[in-house]
Every structure is written in C-alpha cells, then in structure tokens.
Amino acid sequence: MTTVNAQPSSHQPNLVKAKPLTSNVGKRKKKGTLRGISEIRRFFYRNTEPIYFISATNFNLLGIDEWVRNFTYINYIDCFDGQHPNVFVPSERPHEPFESIEDINNYLLRHPDVRAMIKNRGKDHKTNGKAVFLMFDETTEKLCKELDLEVCFPPAALREQVDDKMETTRIGNRARVHSVPNKLVSVKSYEDLRKKTSKLGDDVVIQTAYGDSGHTTFFVKDEEDFKKHEADITSAPEVKVMKRIRCRGSALEACVTRHGTIVGPLMTELVGFKELTPYRGGWCGNEVFAGAFDKRIRKNARRAAMAFGDELREMGYRGYFEIDYLTDLDTGKVYLGECNPRITGASSMTNLAAFAHADAPLFLFHLLEWMGIDYELDVDELNDRWADPQNIDSWSQLVIKHTEDSVDRITHAPPTGIYELDSKGQMHYVRMQTHRRTVQFENRAFFLRISKPGDYRYEGADLGILVSPGRFMDEDFQLTRRAKQWIKGVRSFYRGDSDFGGEAAPELTGFKLL
Numbered sequence: 001m002t003t004v005n006a007q008p009s010s011h012q013p014n015l016v017k018a019k020p021l022t023s024n025v026g027k028r029k030k031k032g033t034l035r036g037i038s039e040i041r042r043f044f045y046r047n048t049e050p051i052y053f054i055s056a057t058n059f060n061l062l063g064i065d066e067w068v069r070n071f072t073y074i075n076y077i078d079c080f081d082g083q084h085p086n087v088f089v090p091s092e093r094p095h096e097p098f099e100s101i102e103d104i105n106n107y108l109l110r111h112p113d114v115r116a117m118i119k120n121r122g123k124d125h126k127t128n129g130k131a132v133f134l135m136f137d138e139t140t141e142k143l144c145k146e147l148d149l150e151v152c153f154p155p156a157a158l159r160e161q162v163d164d165k166m167e168t169t170r171i172g173n174r175a176r177v178h179s180v181p182n183k184l185v186s187v188k189s190y191e192d193l194r195k196k197t198s199k200l201g202d203d204v205v206i207q208t209a210y211g212d213s214g215h216t217t218f219f220v221k222d223e224e225d226f227k228k229h230e231a232d233i234t235s236a237p238e239v240k241v242m243k244r245i246r247c248r249g250s251a252l253e254a255c256v257t258r259h260g261t262i263v264g265p266l267m268t269e270l271v272g273f274k275e276l277t278p279y280r281g282g283w284c285g286n287e288v289f290a291g292a293f294d295k296r297i298r299k300n301a302r303r304a305a306m307a308f309g310d311e312l313r314e315m316g317y318r319g320y321f322e323i324d325y326l327t328d329l330d331t332g333k334v335y336l337g338e339c340n341p342r343i344t345g346a347s348s349m350t351n352l353a354a355f356a357h358a359d360a361p362l363f364l365f366h367l368l369e370w371m372g373i374d375y376e377l378d379v380d381e382l383n384d385r386w387a388d389p390q391n392i393d394s395w396s397q398l399v400i401k402h403t404e405d406s407v408d409r410i411t412h413a414p415p416t417g418i419y420e421l422d423s424k425g426q427m428h429y430v431r432m433q434t435h436r437r438t439v440q441f442e443n444r445a446f447f448l449r450i451s452k453p454g455d456y457r458y459e460g461a462d463l464g465i466l467v468s469p470g471r472f473m474d475e476d477f478q479l480t481r482r483a484k485q486w487i488k489g490v491r492s493f494y495r496g497d498s499d500f501g502g503e504a505a506p507e508l509t510g511f512k513l514l
Contacts, residue, residue, distance in 0.1 A: 034368075034375035037359050037382075043373070044068045044364055050121045050129030051367070052149070056104050056513045058087055059448055059465060060134050062348045063435045064363055070129075072121075074114055076104050079416050079449050084434050090114050100511050101135040109143040118147055130370060134343060135512070152370040153342070154317050162317060162341040164209045166238050172336040175311040177304040180205075180326060180335045182242040187233050190226045193241065200243040206233055207240045207338075217281050219244070247326040248477060249337065250293065251286060253350045254305045255365045256318045260379035261309030264350040264362050265392050266301045268292050269324070270399075270472065273479055275487050278403045278459050286346045287396040287471055288353055290389035293327070300334045301325055302387060308339065320366040322346060345399065345514045348467070352436065355391040395436075396472040398483060399514065400490050402451075402461045408496030410457050414464070416449045419489070421482070427489025442470040445486060450513070457496050462513050466490060 034040050047069045053061045058073035065071040065086040078089040090113040098104050108114050122128030128148040133140065137156050144151050153159065161167055169179050185196045187206075197204060203221040206229070210216065218229040221244075226233070233239055249269040255262045270276065270285035277284040293301070305323055312321065322344045324337035343363065351361035359382065368375055385391060418430040421443045436446035445468035451461055472483035479487075 032374075034373060036376070040364065040368060040375060040377070041067070041360055043371075044360075044367070047071075047371075049125055049127075049371075050118070051152075052118070052129060052131045053133075054105050054108055054131055055134045056101055057448075057450060058084070059450075059514050060343050060345065060347045061132070061351070061363060062448070063352055063437075064361060067361055067364060068367065070121075074108055074117075076108060077450060077452075080432075080434060081415060081452075083432055088114075088117065098511075101513060102137045102140060105133055105136055106139050106143060109140065109147065115147060118149065122148065130367075132343075132367075134514075150370065152367060153319055158315070158317060159341045162312065162315070162321075162339060165207050165240050165338055166209055168336070168339045169240060171311050171315070171339070172308060175304075175307040177308050177336045179240075179337075180242045180245055180247075180328075182240055184238055184240055186236070186238050187241070189234065190223045190230075193220075193226065193233075197241045200241060203244040205242045205244050207242070208232060208236045209238070215279065215282075219280075245326070246329040247335075248329060250301065250325045250327060251322060251344075251346050252301055252305050252325065253320065253322045253344065253346060253362060254309050255320050255362050256309045256313050257365055257369060257377070257379065258318070259377050261306045261313075262362060262365050262379055262386075263302050263305045263309075263383055264386065265290075265353065265355070266293055266298050266325075267346055267349060268473065268477070269346075270479075274403065275479060275484060276398060276403070277401045278405075283345065283399070284401070285396065285398045285472065286349050287394075287473060288349050288392065289394035289471060290392040297327060297332070297334055298387070302383070304334065304336065306383075308336070312341075317341065318369050320347075320363065348465075349395060349397060353395065354393040355386045358391060359385070394470055395467060396470065396483075397465055397467045398472060398487060399465050400463045400487060402457045402459060402463055405459050406498070407456060407458045408498040410451055410453050410455050410494060410496050412493065412495040413449055413452050413455075414447060414490065414493035416447060416464075418444060419447050419466075420444050421485055421489065425485040425489075427486065427492065436467045439467070439469060442468060442482065444468065447490065451494075457494065463494060464490060465514070 034043055044067055051068060051071045052074050054074045056076045057079050058075055073087045075087055075089050080087055090111045093111060095107050118128050127150060130152050131144055131149045132152045141151055141156055166184050172179055181200060183197045187193045206218045206220055208216045220226050249271050250266050251269050252266045253264045265288055268287040269283060271283060272281050273284055308323060320343050322340040326335045326337045351363050417432040420428050420430050433446060439446050445466050447464055447466045449464045451457060451463050466486055472480055474480050
C-alpha cells in the first residue's frame with residue numbers, strides 16, 4: 001500500500017471579496033442571434049453573468065467551468081482540499097440533519113458566506129445570476145428568489161411529475177416509447193398482486209414512484225419475496241409491476257431545446273456489482289464507447305429519446321434529461337426504464353466525451369435555453385454528427401461505495417488527483433488534478449474523493465469516483481481485472497477507526513449525493 005502525504009489545505013478562495021470576473025469586450029448593445037456552434041462557444045467563453053452549480057460536490061458538472069466563464073461551484077464537500085480554482089465551500093455551520101440533497105442545497109443557499117458572495121458578484125448585473133442544481137425543491141426556488149437568482153431548470157413541480165415512474169411510463173406510452181410489459185396498479189396484498197397482474201407471470205419486478213436505484217425496485221417471484229417489501233408496496237397509491245426479463249441496462253442523456261431534442265451517446269451502466277455497491281440493482285458506474293451496442297440498438301435508443309423529448313416539450317419541459325433503457329437479451333428489444341429530468345451521475349461522462357470537445361458539451365445547450373438570447377442550431381445535423389462512432393471515445397467511471405456492514409471514522413483517504421497502476425497492479429498517487437484531462441493511458445486514472453478524513457464510513461457511503469480511458473467491463477459485462485485492481489487500490493488507501501466514543505451517528509446516509 002502506498003502512503004499519500006498530501007495534506008488537506010484549509011485555504012479557500014476569497015471569493016466573497018473578490019472582484020467579479022469581467023470581459024475585456026464591451027457588453028453587446030443589441031442582443032443578436034447566435035448562429036451555429038462557433039458563436040455559441042464564443043458566447044459562453046465571454047459570459048460575464050455569474051452562474052452557479054450548487055450541490056454536495058461538483059462531480060456532475062466537472063469541467064464545465066472551462067467552457068463557461070464565471071461558472072462557480074458552490075459545494076458542501078470539498079473534494080479538492082481547497083485547490084480547485086472555481087469551487088467554493090463555505091465553513092461548516094450548525095444545521096438540522098440532512099435528509100436529502102435538497103436539504104444540502106437549501107443549507108448552502110441560507111449560508112451567510114454563500115449569500116454574501118452571490119450578492120457581491122451580482123452587484124454589477126441586473127440580477128445576481130443563475131443557478132443550476134442536481135436536485136432542488138420548492139424551498140430551493142423560494143431561496144433563489146430571495147437571492148434574485150434564476151433557477152435554470154423547469155419548475156420543481158414539473159420535474160417531480162416527470163420523475164414519477166408511473167408518469168414516466170405514461171409519457172413514454174404517449175411518445176410510443178414502450179416499457180417492459182407492465183401494469184400500473186395499487187396493490188393491497190400478495191393475492192391482490194397476483195389477481196391484477198396474472199398476465200405478467202409469477203416472476204415480476206415492482207417499482208414505487210420515486211427513489212434511488214437499488215432502493216425502491218423489488219424483485220418478487222413468491223409470497224416470501226413480497227413479504228420483505230410489503231409495507232413499501234401496499235402503502236404506495238400506485239406501483240409499476242413489470243414482467244421480469246433478462247436485460248442489460250444502458251443510459252442516454254439528452255436536452256430539450258426550442259429547436260429540437262439533442263441526444264448524447266448510449267452508455268452502458270454498471271449495476272449492482274458487489275465490489276462497488278451494497279445495493280442490489282444499484283447504479284455504480286458507466287462506460288461510453290462506440291461499440292457498446294449494435295447499430296440497431298443505438299438507433300432505436302436515440303429515436304426513442306427524441307420522441308420522449310418531444311413529448312416533454314409538449315408538457316412545457318425544456319433542458320437536460322436522462323433516460324435509462326432496458327435491452328431484452330432474448331429479443332433485442334429496447335424498453336424505457338425510467339427518466340431522470342435533470343443532470344445525473346452520467347453527466348460527467350456525456351459532457352467530457354470527444355463529441356463534446358468537437359462541438360460543445362450537452363450541458364451548454366441546456367444553459368443556452370436560459371440565457372435570454374436567440375440562437376439558431378441545426379439539431380438534426382448535430383445529432384447525426386454525434387451519432388457517428390468516430391466521435392465517441394472510450395471512457396469508464398466507477399462509483400465506489402463502502403460495501404461492508406460496518407461504521408468507522410476515516411483516518412486516512414486518498415486525495416483527488418491522478419493515480420497510476422504499476423506492473424503488479426498496485427495503485428500509486430501521481431499528482432493533484434481537478435479533472436481527468438491529463439489521463440491518457442489505461443494504467444492511469446482520475447480519482448475524485450468524496451469521503452475524507454474525519455468523515456464516517458458506513459455501508460453505502462460514497463468513497464469516490466474513479467475515471468479512466470477504456471472499459472471496466474468485459475464482453476460478458478463483468479468487471480475486468482483492471483477494474484478490480486483499481487477498486488482494490490482505492491480501498492487500500494482508506495483507513496478508519498471504529499472507536500469514535502459513542503458520538504452521533506453518521507449524518508449523510510440513505511440518500512443520493514451524486
């Protein structure tokens with residue numbers, strides 16, 4: 001095991017008093033129309049309006065600050081020990097226990113240092129700027145209104161409606177994007193389940209309306225299985241009961257714009273690997289590479305995303321969304337899994353792939369919808385270009401959680417940065433880095449640390465994310481030897497002390513952080 005001597009820094013950029021970034025080009029006297037990718041890229045490069053990504057970490061939009069001037073991350077967790085130039089982490093203040101990522105965001109928006117920074121940086125503008133989130137609720141919207149911040153997403157109520165798995169199924173049906181054979185029903189008992197879903201067979205999968213992957217999906221083939229989850233199933237006003245199929249998961253991110261739906265590449269999903277997550281069916285990574293699926297599957301998935309996006313636009317939705325697909329391994333059919341009306345854990349992959357660098361990250365088109373400027377864009381041409389396998393390079397990411405049923409306090413953790421595997425499969429720290437830009441070979445990887453010394457390590461806690469070129473799964477969609485070496489390497493850097501003197505239980509549990 002290699003010891004890392006890098007010491008966490010208490011330094012934070014003094015953004016509260018810092019002079020806001022300004023362009024050396026005067027403001028446009030008249031807002032013209034942006035025509036094409038080049039002018040869109042230049043527009044964001046010269047942006048002077050403050051834009052904030054407010055979230056637990058900056059993982060989901062890693063690297064966007066290099067495309068959008070005056071883009072700042074306001075985070076609760078400092079993954080970079082104060083060394084990221086555009087991450088602001090306010091000092092810790094007393095707060096109620098967090099029960100969701102929305103609670104974290106609302107805590108940040110109430111923090112006096114954050115409020116002071118936002119007001120200071122916005123004083124030369126008509127408003128204090130714009131804000132984007134991984135998750136937000138009505139309270140977040142009220143806090144942003146108090147701060148004169150525009151939320152660059154459809155209203156929370158609409159997002160919640162789309163996020164409901166029952167509603168997602170109905171939207172898909174209207175768009176002719178079909179789910180695995182299913183019934184949307186209320187279930188009072190096991191007998192009631194069998195009576196209402198007899199055509200689906202005895203082996204079914206049941207989902208409730210909301211919840212993280214691996215937490216609210218139940219596999220039921222007999223009454224014993226049903227009893228394990230009976231309270232969750234019978235208390236729900238409606239559940240989705242699906243025929244169980246042999247399937248493979250995939251994900252695709254897209255963006256609803258005024259000119260049509262822009263679609264990113266189809267990615268594989270790493271799901272339920274016990275080396276990475278304690279949750280059966282839990283998401284634990286992605287791969288993006290041109291040959292992940294055959295041409296027919298890629299084409300069907302893209303067509304389905306465009307149709308789903310068009311249906312969302314009819315509902316008044318615009319901007320970023322992600323679709324999970326289930327490909328039937330016996331028939332080759334591609335089914336709608338669920339829709340996440342937001343950026344996701346796969347967004348860092350979508351926005352850093354080769355096609356994004358050739359044109360612009362998908363997220364820029366999301367922002368463009370809220371920038372108050374007209375633009376022209378040939379969406380069909382862009383989609384055709386992004387569908388070309390030549391524009392898709394190969395990257396993978398592992399989301400590594402603590403998988404043991406134990407709790408301790410972390411005494412040592414690897415810093416964020418570049419790491420290398422040696423010829424014996426041992427992992428070594430190379431240097432600090434703010435994202436994966438400098439990783440060029442498969443024996444190197446970028447690691448984003450989530451849990452740091454002093455944090456609690458508990459079952460399900462996110463330790464960090466590791467990103468590297470190439471694949472982490474083989475042709476049978478099992479973890480490669482290299483992936484297992486990286487996982488073992490990351491875990492070897494963590495050490496903890498289980499004797500924490502009866503202090504309060506770990507706070508960040510049971511909800512999505514990334």
